[in-house]
Amino acid sequence: MSVARPRDLACRELVELLTEFLDGVxxxxxxxxxxxxxxxxxxxxxxxxxxxxxxxATRKLAEEDLSEPVKENLLDAFRHWRTGS
Amino acid sequence: xxxxxSPGGSFEDRDPARGAPLPEMSPEDRAVVDRLRAGDxxxxxxxxxxxxxxxxxxxxxxxxxxxxxxxxxxxxxxxxLQGLDKFEGRCPLRAWMFxxxxxxxxxxxxxxxxSVPFSALETDDxxxxxxxxxTFRRPDDPRWPGHWAQGPxxxxxxxxxxxxxxxxxxxxxxxxxxxxxxxxTLRDIEGWESAEVCxxxxxxxxxxxxxxxxxxxxxxxALAGWASEVAP
Amino acid sequence: xPSATGEPGASEPMRAWKFLDVGRIAPFxxxxxxxxxxxxxxxxxRFPGREVFACRIDDLPWWIAPELWEVELERxxxxxxxxxxxxxxxxxxxxxSWDEPALRAYGDACAERARTLAVDALEREGRAGDAESLRAxxxxxxxxxxxxxxxxDAAERTSSNLAGYAxxxxxxxxxxxxxxxxxxxxxxxxxxxxxxxxxxxxxxxxSRWIAERCGLAPLAALAV
Numbered sequence: 001m002s003v004a005r006p007r008d009l010a011c012r013e014l015v016e017l018l019t020e021f022l023d024g025v026x027x028x029x030x031x032x033x034x035x036x037x038x039x040x041x042x043x044x045x046x047x048x049x050x051x052x053x054x055x056x057a058t059r060k061l062a063e064e065d066l067s068e069p070v071k072e073n074l075l076d077a078f079r080h081w082r083t084g085s
Numbered sequence: 086x087x088x089x090x091s092p093g094g095s096f097e098d099r100d101p102a103r104g105a106p107l108p109e110m111s112p113e114d115r116a117v118v119d120r121l122r123a124g125d126x127x128x129x130x131x132x133x134x135x136x137x138x139x140x141x142x143x144x145x146x147x148x149x150x151x152x153x154x155x156x157x158x159x160x161x162x163x164x165x166l167q168g169l170d171k172f173e174g175r176c177p178l179r180a181w182m183f184x185x186x187x188x189x190x191x192x193x194x195x196x197x198x199x200s201v202p203f204s205a206l207e208t209d210d211x212x213x214x215x216x217x218x219x220t221f222r223r224p225d226d227p228r229w230p231g232h233w234a235q236g237p238x239x240x241x242x243x244x245x246x247x248x249x250x251x252x253x254x255x256x257x258x259x260x261x262x263x264x265x266x267x268x269x270t271l272r273d274i275e276g277w278e279s280a281e282v283c284x285x286x287x288x289x290x291x292x293x294x295x296x297x298x299x300x301x302x303x304x305x306x307a308l309a310g311w312a313s314e315v316a317p
Numbered sequence: 318x319p320s321a322t323g324e325p326g327a328s329e330p331m332r333a334w335k336f337l338d339v340g341r342i343a344p345f346x347x348x349x350x351x352x353x354x355x356x357x358x359x360x361x362x363r364f365p366g367r368e369v370f371a372c373r374i375d376d377l378p379w380w381i382a383p384e385l386w387e388v389e390l391e392r393x394x395x396x397x398x399x400x401x402x403x404x405x406x407x408x409x410x411x412x413x414s415w416d417e418p419a420l421r422a423y424g425d426a427c428a429e430r431a432r433t434l435a436v437d438a439l440e441r442e443g444r445a446g447d448a449e450s451l452r453a454x455x456x457x458x459x460x461x462x463x464x465x466x467x468x469x470d471a472a473e474r475t476s477s478n479l480a481g482y483a484x485x486x487x488x489x490x491x492x493x494x495x496x497x498x499x500x501x502x503x504x505x506x507x508x509x510x511x512x513x514x515x516x517x518x519x520x521x522x523x524s525r526w527i528a529e530r531c532g533l534a535p536l537a538a539l540a541v
Contacts (some may be wrong), residue, residue: 002227002508003227003228003229003230004228004504004507004508004509004516005504005513005516006211008406009183009234010221010222010229010230010231011221011231011233012223012231012232012234013137013231015181015302016298018298018301019294019297019298019301020294020298022149023279023294025294027484028397032397032398032399032400034345035345036379036380038344038345039344039379039381039382039496040381040494040496040497040499040500041232041233041379041497042236042494042497043232043233043236043237044233044236046236046237046239046240047236047237049240050237050240050305050308050309051305053240053244053245054245054254054299054301054304054305054308055273056245057245057250057251058269058273058304059273059274059276060251061251061254061258062138062274062276063272066137068134070155070159071130071133071134073159074129074130074133074159074162075126075129075130077126077159077162077163077166077294078126078129078166079124079126081147081166081167082124083135227473227478227481228478228482228485229503230480
């Protein structure tokens with residue numbers, strides 16, 4: 001038995017391309033092959049959905065947690081720099 | 086099917102990889118630099134606050150503990166202020182700041198290595214968490230080698246909406262190898278453009294993307310394992 | 318594959334088709350195509366530095382999605398192997414005959430083709446009894462079961478391999494994943510004939526099926 005179209009993207013290869021895909025840096029031919037594969041593969045479609053959801057959720061981790069003592073220290077350094085130079 | 090996207094906006098709108106070539110000093114940077122040189126404290130505090138978390142995480146890529154990373158960040162600020170008079174704006178202010186930070190962190194990390202042996206950072210997946218059951222078909226499969234044998238279990242739309250999910254993401258990021266952690270922090274947490282991350286960390290775009298991909302892949306996998314734990 | 322031929326002086330928009338996800342959402346970009354209102358077309362959609370893509374009839378099987386729309390594309394068009402690119406496009410009308418039952422029927426039809434390929438191969442290899450057992454099942458699930466039983470074959474005969482494809486195609490059809498069913502069948506066609514060109518012949522059969530089911534007139538003018 002032999003694979004009908006050995007050059008078609010396998011799922012294992014596709015998942016490795018997803019960061020480039022989302023960054024928009026794949027060449028047109030490869031991007032098209034990724035999209036064509038997604039049309040016919042529920043597994044990869046779900047994987048991409050999870051990948052995107054992960055990236056979106058990660059964004060929510062952005063926070064500022066600067067403690068008061070650190071802030072005071074840095075402010076001191078700033079004032080010192082301005083008067084010192 | 087595709088991940089939820091805000092109405093009228095596309096996921097790729099940001100197009101982070103297609104940033105313009107780094108410009109001459111931008112008007113925003115110019116304004117900030119002028120105000121800093123004039124001793125404007127609110128401006129200074131604003132940049133400090135905005136970048137603090139990212140700076141600590143990047144410093145953590147080279148030193149052994151969060152406490153040391155905090156010290157490195159403060160040292161870096163000294164260097165940034167001292168260098169500010171000579172800053173010409175050939176790269177963005179933020180990238181330049183982080184270059185200084187990375188240098189401080191590397192020097193401190195090197196000193197630590199000589200005097201304080203610290204254990205390799207954890208890289209294992211473990212913690213007794215369930216691995217997701219996803220598998221690929223073997224290379225000798227007759228019809229579909231490399232295709233999903235068992236595909237990823239579907240996530241409900243609200244799976245990542247709560248604080249527990251964020252905590253899981255944070256925990257997994259903390260366990261990443263340092264270079265992956267730096268890149269995912271700057272790209273995905275802080276939302277930096279690809280070009281600026283490369284500039285700040287001194288790595289190539291291709292290398293940056295590989296690190297980002299590995300980091301994201303691990304975080305997704307951890308979430309898949311976690312999600313399958315909480316599945317009803 | 319159509320060649321790019323210019324129509325001298327042609328500056329009117331071209332018509333084509335577009336598959337979208339539910340709610341007029343572009344499957345990969347995630348943006349929403351503006352809806353037509355009454356008989357007025359939807360607003361033009363365009364992105365600086367990016368193109369919109371649409372289908373000629375022969376392209377349709379590659380891009381199966383829940384909604385099918387007739388669209389207008391702004392020139393200049395760029396002909397690609399399985400789609401057409403344009404600087405802008407707008408929705409004209411929904412092809413309402415492409416609905417959930419049509420999608421399912423498409424998947425079933427493709428699985429039936431896979432069954433035929435396997436049955437014919439079984440006959441050719443003198444496995445009349447097995448061929449009959451594959452002809453018999455009426456539902457997709459039954460077909461899947463029967464075909465799967467024949468697929469396991471220590472001798473690795475071609476007819477058994479084709480039974481394997483038929484089982485997979487029928488399973489996808491039963492699940493409602495018509496695009497997967499169609500792709501599996503197109504792959505099976507290569508194995509059945511030993512000819513890689515059979516894939517595209519099968520795709521052409523699939524595009525004709527969709528065009529006929531939905532009453533899509535070949536837009537003869539869509540030579541680029």
